[in-house]
Amino acid sequence: MRLDKLLAHTGYGTRKEVKQLITSGVVRINDEICKKIGQAVKIDSDVVTVMNQPVFYQEYYYYILNKPAGIISATEDNYHETVIDWLGPDFSYMELFPVGRLDIDTTGLLLLSNNGQLAHQLLSPKKKVSKRYEAEIEGIVTEEDIEAFSQGLDLEDFISQPAQLLVHSTDEESNRSWIEVEIWEGKFHQVKRMFEKVGKKVLTLKRKSMGPLELEEDLEEGMWRELTEEERNALVPFGYE
Ligand code: URA
DSSP, X not given: OBHHHHHHTTTSOOHHHHHHHHHTTOEEETTEEOXXXXXXXXXXXXXXXXXXXXXXXXXXXXXXXXXXXXXXXXXXXXXXXXXXXXXXXXXXXXXXXXXXXXXXXXXXXXXXXXXXXXXXXXXXXXXXXXXXXEEXXXXXXXXXXXXXXXXXXXXXXXXXXXXXXXXXXXXXXXXXXEEEEEESOOOTTHHHHHHHHTTOEEEEEEEEEETTXXXXXXXXXXXXXXXXXXXXXXXXXXXXX
16 A cells, blocks of 8 residues: 555545655654655555554444434535534544434434445345334334234335334323334335334434444443444454454
């Protein structure tokens, strides 16, 4: 890999800033000052330092964001703040994108990565990756609804696969239910449309898990963290290397 590309991909600035860094003589390869912008670097064996600090190259990055409401699952948008804007400019060199979509008002687990292969696998309908959501519902969710979800619902343009619906609690007075639903596909507005089909409305929706990844309670809304080694290993069947 070219030296300027390596430094740009490890967060040392834009290509222009990186060029200035190299020509200023603070970059060394195997202890020798290197001022050649396009110098070839062997990622696996050369030791590159900037101001005596070693440079660690990573091809792929993986983050879990607890997405807040009000931002969209996209990389850029003319009208709305995106999940990538939310992370801020320090992350731009990673070229992350959201793996899948959550609606603007949906909160919870969103995987951000720059690994396109992995995203493709996790989102492939063939892989039947589980997604678990918690929701507050307007209406009282009944045994019939649970049965209808388990059979699959005719949503006009497609019939949903069987989904597992669990009622945590209901309140007749306020006409509310608190539920958990697990689906193994991910069509646009799927959970909302499934509830609409049984005459109810999703008031809040939060994703709790996606495949082997779980959102833990202590990751506050709006916060993110890198995947743990255990989580990365759990993604091996989906192309994590
Ligand atoms: N289903 C929905 O309706 N919305 C989401 O954001 C995710 C699943």
